[in-house]
Amino acid sequence: MAQQSTLARFFSGIPQKRKFDSQSESKVKYEQKRKPRVFIESWKKEFDGIEDSPNGMICSFCTKFPLLADKTSSLFTGNTGYRIDSVRSHFSSEKHEQCSKANYAAQRRENEEHFEGPIDVAIRKISEKNSKLLVYMFNTAYCVMKEELPFTLYPTMLKLQVKNGSDLSRLKSYQTDKACARFAPFIADAIRDPIKEKIENCKALSIMYDGATDVSISEVEIIYVRLLDDGNPKDFFIGLQDLEHAHADGVFTAIDTAMNSHGNDNWKAKLVGGGSDGASVNIGRNNSVATRLSAGQPYVLNVHCVAHRLELSILNAIKTNPMLVTVQDMLKKIYKHYHYSPKALRELRAIAESLDEKSVKPTNLGGTRWVPHISAAIKCLLKNYVVILSHFEHVSSQGRATPEVVGRATFLSKKMKDYKVLTFMFFIDDLLKIVSILSLQFQKDGATCLDFLDSPQTATMHLVQLRQAPGTKLQELLDNIEHRDNNAFYKDNKLSSYAQFNYGPFQAIIDVVVDKVSGRLENPNDPTKAIL
Template identity: 65%
Template sequence: MAQQLSLAKYFSGVNDREKRKADETESKKKYETKRSRGFVESWKEEFQWVEDTDKGMICNYCKEFKDLAGKTKFVNGNISYRIENIRTHDASEKHRNCADAHFAAQRKADNNAQNYQGPMDQAIRKLGEKNKTLISYMFNTAYCVLKQELPFTLYSTMLQLQIKNGSDLIRLQSYQSERACARFAPYISDAIREPIREKIANCKALSIMYDGATDCSVSEVEIVYCRMLDNGYPKDFFVGLEELEHAHADGVFSAIDKAMTDYVSIHWKEKLVGAGSDGASVNLGVNNSVATRLSNGKPYVLNVHCVAHRLELGILNALKSNQNLITVQDMLKKIYKHYHYSPKALRELRNIAESLEEKVLKPTNLKGTRWVPHISKAMKYLVKDYTVLLAHFEHVSQSKATPEVVGRGTFISNKLKDYRLLQFLFFMDDLLEIISDLSLHFQKDGTTCIDFLDTLETAVLNLLQLRQQPGAKLQGFLDSITVQNNKGLYKNTELKYYSPQFDYTTLQSVIDIVVDRISGRLENPNDPTKSILQAAQIFDTKDWPNDRQQLAVYGTQQLQQLSDHFQVFLDNIGCDRNQLLPEWVHVKAHIGNRLINNVNLPKINTLFVQQPDQYKNILMLIEIVLVLPISSSICERGFSALKRIKSDWRSNLTTDTMNHLLLASIEGPSLDEYNSERAVHLWWTGGQRQRRPQFAPGPNMVEVDEDQLLNFLLNV
């Protein structure tokens, strides 16, 4: 009964509440009718775009760009003088587009960007100088995480450390989670990529380098770099990483096209003059490959087989059947295995080194991105630590270890006392030092076809010199041997199979094979790119003749050959090919005058800075030559960064996230040089609604992406 009375009492008051609500609404209407609203001048201090007119409030930005503004009352006049209406319009996407267009027009009209205020200045006014500084601190911290290839989870820890050290970051309690760091990453990478895109947009020619691999998540990916001129010198830039749907030629080409289109330009094919890759058939096959697709309709595009790969293949082909080298490799592998998998063995080695008053390094593995530098490094360690290693393996051979370990110690100690093998070891140390320097030079960033042949010729001459007489390492070994009772001693160790008669003929034959294989790989007459790369040598000022008459006709035929090959491309970029020869004569006169006066010649790259307008046609051809890719080794360095970032613990990172992380790691400036202002601007203006840096979530609230939340609400 009591419950029925309470319900009746509740429903009886419904009409009273509705009546009171209606009275309040009517009262508000009367108040608004009597109240005279007007424009408040202080609003312009926060919103400089608003202006009061006879027709009401208007937005100067939207009025200037009506096509972008769409249907908004702030174009013709908004008579609803409320601060809420102004704030709503300021946060709208169409208003931001009009504002960006307005400032872009001002930037184009005025080269001094400091004479106007952009959206970032409005953000500063809203945030306040203090908050703006704190947001920059967060972006600097996020950039440190990306640049140092650290996991996102360390972001909040680093912020907590700064707060503990007295930072004011405690004032902003939002955007301090690991998810915030992940959301900052796209804006940081976009800020890094913007100047790269601008340089690519202004260049006339570019080349690409690409390579494929399988990451730790067992996904096939293709990495892409591009090369262009930056202040007259070739510069390689990371483009992107794309996951392959198929590993055949169509799949690889589609991945390259997607990366270049998404991150560079949809018109990248119009500027393409060359492509570099390894020798895989899917990349450089004659009939059905990526190279045939890149050259489809563009016969001038040069598809270059990476010279570093070709050098490795030539050396391996030359030495793979040499029994002494096979023995040396087997010995080096056993030495590495012995110390890599046994801390006790490494500890014993260091104790022996300490007793002998010598320093010892842990032997290295033969495996690596490049075989030649790694085996050369392993040999150098063996030669340097010879005494300590021999003493330890002799001890191992007489120990009570397992038969496998004792057998390994006996094998290595016997080989280290073999005079013939030591002789070959020191010879290979001299030989591989030359080849390793050549390989490392081919792997340098920015190596051009102009440098290629000179470096190769220098290496060949060094090999021929080594053929005439023993190198420094081998000669030092021979000189250090002492003879007692017709027995050879090296570092107080008696050598087996010692002979006082040194026969260099066998070792000379090894050099002949190496020179022949290198020349066959790097100077293959059937290589379609060889003639163009050789013709490009005319732009190497070191090879110019001293005689004035010879200089006058130097390079004329090669210039015509290059002009004919790139005829279609030169015409497309507006080059007057009839002016190439006259300008070439002027270039030789400008630079060659110093040659006749016995002055060191500058590189031809200096013309891009000193005389860009006077020689504009010949510089177009020189730009093409300089951006041709000789090596794709930079792709291997990209995969090394990929391996460091995408580890087994972070195998779920998406391709988009990996692109952000790789770009920051590879192309990002140092922490000292990094400026977060542009990234903060992109973040502030990139949201679908206004950012809330001062929003403090409750202790039980879960931080949610603002853009995802807005999309969810719009779809409800």
């Protein structure tokens, strides 16, 4: 019946009723009622290069490089639909990627100093919270490198921070030792770049260099630069440069390579001075690093390190003194006795605890600088005098150790109770205190030629004052010596070789020291004084 009705309508020419399209009608109604689409400003942060224009939203990178762009893309001609899907499709296309790279290269050529590279863009897109966490990780990596720790400790340090409440576990990809290694060049650049800029902008500079050995036991040259920064002299570390050869040409090549690596090809034109130790390869008159630094530039001033010269003058003044030889031998034996025997060190600490004293492990005499090492060794011995002497007397009286150890303990205990040895150590402590202060003045950053003139004069005045009367330490010893039954005791220990105190031999040592220091530091031909 329904089919007949339909056929009748067809042959009679009466139009058939169409079914109602509810989906199409709802779509039409939506388009009529919806608000007009507009450009979303937040898209600029997410999609670098997108902009709004009178023709609709466009990609500024693609319109800037039409030869590389996809001209059929709606974001090249202007998209008025303002749909996020269109934006994502365009920015994931290969043509847009090529335009983006071209724009990056153009920005770099226009301004080398103020352009935003891929790393900067990536960091800018990281959330503020993650940026802070990344800063914490960089600081942790810097601590690892600054303290010369292995990279494998970096993950452990991060775990400790997480345990203390930090949220570093969010960035899992940066928690390995390999991540720490990846941070290293960026941290180095952050430290090196300001130095490069200062060297590039300075008008004059000086070079300080010395031989060294790195952790791989390779011979290297350590290089510093001194220049004026805001009117004040400052020292900057350039680096450790490998030496192909240890002769003058090899050292000069290492210096030149290190300076060039900082982007300072014209450093030699700014050079006004050089400083090093007294090795002939550095400051020889005919064929040395100094002659190469001053080649064609006679105004370049090459100086033998004043701290090194002071060290040599003191060593030359007292190194042959018989009493100093005895004291040095005694200090070496004491150091070896405790350094190579954990049992001896444990017994020393036990005795210190029973005497209610603090125990400090004796130090070694070896090292780059002789003065501070022997001074530290003497101070340590005098500070632990009662504890160390009690231990040696205990070892020698018990006789349980090997004959060699008993013999050493007996020898050292006798020397420590020798009046002449004891007074000499206290005197040397006073003497080296003055010398150490002078040495530190020479070594401090920013020291100038005026400091070089003033500091020795002040030290000489203190030495003259020490010559007039015993110093603080020696006088303290003399005041604490007790006399009982025609014997002398220091801290209840009977002293041998006791005699009436005679300051004459110590005054003679001071005279030799003053003469040697003056000869080394007050040479009229010294180039440092010549410029003043």
